Amino acid sequence: MSPPTAIHPRDALFDAGEIAAVVLPVCDHYAGVEARMRKSLELQAEMGPVFDVTLDNEDGAPVGGEIEQARLIAELLAGRLNRHGRVGVRLLPVGHARFEDVAAIVLGAAVAPAYLMLPKPQGLAEVQRAAQVIDALAGAAVPLHALVETHGALREVFAIAAHPRIESLSFGLMDFVSAHRGAIPLSAMGAAGQFDHPLIVRAKLEIAAACHAHAKVPSHCVVTELKDTRALQAAAERACRQYGYTRMWSIHPAQIRPIVDAFAPTTAEVDLAIEIIGAAQAAGWAPIRHRDALHDRASYRYFWQVIERAQRTSFHGGPQLPAELRQAWFA
Numbered sequence: 001m002s003p004p005t006a007i008h009p010r011d012a013l014f015d016a017g018e019i020a021a022v023v024l025p026v027c028d029h030y031a032g033v034e035a036r037m038r039k040s041l042e043l044q045a046e047m048g049p050v051f052d053v054t055l056d057n058e059d060g061a062p063v064g065g066e067i068e069q070a071r072l073i074a075e076l077l078a079g080r081l082n083r084h085g086r087v088g089v090r091l092l093p094v095g096h097a098r099f100e101d102v103a104a105i106v107l108g109a110a111v112a113p114a115y116l117m118l119p120k121p122q123g124l125a126e127v128q129r130a131a132q133v134i135d136a137l138a139g140a141a142v143p144l145h146a147l148v149e150t151h152g153a154l155r156e157v158f159a160i161a162a163h164p165r166i167e168s169l170s171f172g173l174m175d176f177v178s179a180h181r182g183a184i185p186l187s188a189m190g191a192a193g194q195f196d197h198p199l200i201v202r203a204k205l206e207i208a209a210a211c212h213a214h215a216k217v218p219s220h221c222v223v224t225e226l227k228d229t230r231a232l233q234a235a236a237e238r239a240c241r242q243y244g245y246t247r248m249w250s251i252h253p254a255q256i257r258p259i260v261d262a263f264a265p266t267t268a269e270v271d272l273a274i275e276i277i278g279a280a281q282a283a284g285w286a287p288i289r290h291r292d293a294l295h296d297r298a299s300y301r302y303f304w305q306v307i308e309r310a311q312r313t314s315f316h317g318g319p320q321l322p323a324e325l326r327q328a329w330f331a
Contacts, residue, residue: 009277009304009329012285013297021215022167025086026263026313027051028219029250032060034072041081043253049084050313051256056090057102058119066092070102074109082111088145090117094130100137107139115143115167120175123152124159131165143167145219148207149175161210170249171207173200173221191223191231195238208244220245226252236262246309264313265306273303273310274325 014020029051031040040053055076061069073089076082089106092099106113116134121127127146134142144165148154149172161169173194177184180199187193194200204220211218220239223232236259239245248263250256265273279288280300287296295303307321311330314320321329 007281007285009281009300009307012281013301013304022217023308023312024168024217024247025050025052026247026309027250027256027259028054028088028170028247029253029256030054030056030060030090032056032069037073037076038081039253041076041079041087043256044086045081045083047256049086050260051250052086052088052114054088054090054117057106058090058092060090061092066096066098066102067105070105074105077106077113078110085111086114088115088117089113090119091130093120094118094126094133099130100133103134103139104137107134107137107142112139112142115145117170118144118146119172120149121146121153121160122150123156124163127160127163127166131163135165145170147172147175148203149173150179154203154206157206157210158213161214161216166216168217168219168247169207169211170219171204171221174224176200176203189224191225191228191235194221195235204239204243204245212244217247218245220248222249222251223255224251226254229254229258233258233262260313263309265310269306270310270321273306274321276300276303277307 027050029040031037031053032055037055044051044053055073057066057069057073077087077089091106092102103116106116116139118127118130121130127144131144134140134144145168146153146160146166147170148157148160153160157169160166174189177189177200184197184199188197188200208218220236220243223235225231232255236248239248240263246263248259250259276290276295277300279290280295285297285300287294307329310321311326
C-alpha cells in the first residue's frame with residue numbers, strides 16, 4: 001500500500017470549529033504504596049505510554065500522612081522513571097483540610113503531573129472550587145479528571161463534563177454503592193454484578209453519555225477480583241463494546257495487559273478500517289461502495305477512530321498499522 005498523500009483524515013472528516021475529542025491511553029493504573037508506585041513507573045517505562053500511572057494521594061495515603069505522601073509523589077514525578085510524561089496524581093477531596101497543601105506540593109514538582117484527579121466532588125460547584133484553587137497555584141495548564149461517585153456528581157454529570165478544565169470522568173463504583181446505604185447489594189461491586197444492577201447501569205450510561213456529548217473521556221471503574229483474569233477481561237470488553245467507555249482503571253499490574261487487550265480493536269477491525277479510509281481518501285472523501293455497503297463521512301469517522309485506537313494500543317503488541325500509514329497519519 002502506498003502512503004496516502006491526500007487530505008489527512010482528521011482534516012477531511014472533522015470541521016474546523018468542531019470540538020476535538022480528548023485522546024488518552026486506554027488504561028489508567030492506580031498505585032499508592034511507594035513500592036507499588038515505583039513498580040508501576042518501571043512497568044510504564046518498559047511498555048511505553050500505552051497506559052497512564054496515577055499516583056494516589058487519597059485512598060493510597062496513610063491517614064495523617066498526606067503531606068509526606070505528596071512529597072514522595074512530587075519526587076517520583078521528577079524522577080528518572082517518569083519517562084513518558086504520562087503520570088497523574090489523585091488529590092484529596094476539595095473539602096479536605098489539606099487539599100490546598102497537597103495540591104501545592106504536587107504542582108511544585110520539577111515535572112508537572114499529566115493530570116490531577118479530583119475525588120468525591122459533590123457536584124459542579126466543588127469541581128469549580130477545586131479548579132480555582134489549582135489555577136491559583138499555577139496549575140492552569142494541568143488537565144483535571146474527576147470521579148463521579150456521589151449522588152450530587154451524578155445528578156450534575158453533564159455540567160461537570162462540560163467544564164473546560166475537565167478532560168476525563170471516572171466512575172467510582174465502590175463509593176457509589178456505599179452511598180446507597182446498603183440498598184445496593186455487595187454483589188454489585190463485583191466484576192459481573194456491576195453490570196446487572198439497574199442503578200449501577202444507569203450511572204455508567206449517564207457518565208459515558210455526558211463525556212461523549214462534550215468530547216471528554218469516560219473511564220470505567222475498577223474490577224476488584226485481582227487474580228481473576230477472565231472476569232476482568234469480560235468486564236473490560238463489556239465496558240468498551242457495550243457501555244461506550246474508552247478507558248478503564250487498573251489497580252494491579254496484572255490487570256494492565258488484559259485491559260489494553262480488551263480496548264484494542266481486533267486485527268479484522270483494523271484491516272477493514274484501513275481499507276475503508278484508503279478507499280475514501282482515494283475518492284476524495286465522497287461516498288463509496290465497499291463490499292456492497294455504502295459508506296460516507298459518517299462511517300468514515302467511525303473507521304478513522306478505529307485506526308486511532310489501534311495506534312494508541314499498538315505499543316502493547318496489538319494490531320499494527322503498516323509503517324507507511326503510521327508515518328503518514330501519526331508521525
